[in-house]
Amino acid sequence: GQNIDQPTEMTATEGAIVQINCTYQTSGFNGLFWYQQHAGEAPTFLSYNVLDGLEEKGRFSSFLSRSKGYSYLLLKELQMKDSASYLCAVMDSNYQLIWGAGTKLIIKP
């Protein structure tokens, strides 16, 4: 079966750096997405990786290793507004998205 694994919850301190991991086993691979979702709100797109390596976008970076079935989202200079759930999703060979359950990130002052 297809599976996406991410930690359920993480806690970090304001101003620090946090890395949220995502491992996947899917039927084929056509890219990996990260979305941010504040409680009770719409998920919003953060990043898309299809090739191995690091993609940097401001305070957020996303890394992909296709051979290891592994990605991480790196958040730097954490702010209180970064408290949210972070969803990892993989597009399989049929261009269907497989979603992880999300990682709830709690930022403490």
Add this chain to the structure above:
Amino acid sequence: DGGITQSPKYLFRKEGQNVTLSCEQNLNHDAMYWYRQDPGQGLRLIYYSQIVNDFQKGDIAEGYSVSREKKESFPLTVTSAQKNPTAFYLCASSIEAGSGANVLTFGAGSRLTVL
């Protein structure tokens, strides 16, 4: 501003009743989707539509129905046949389906509670 509008935001239903959730987009996107979000689980696809007057079942279509009569609109009906309908429902759209960099734009969601 372009976006997706879902209504109502909160909805209460008695057992045995059908309810319809509205989803409207003004992004000129061809593809639209309905997902269900439950605590501790990933988003699960209910139905999707790639073009007007065409739609496909997702992983958990039983107990749900949709229509796509206009490009902008993709309403979801939760029927009495859905055994556990209490959930957060998310509508999304994308420029097209079936491509790699298929970024989804989501609506703010509708929370359905069955009393």
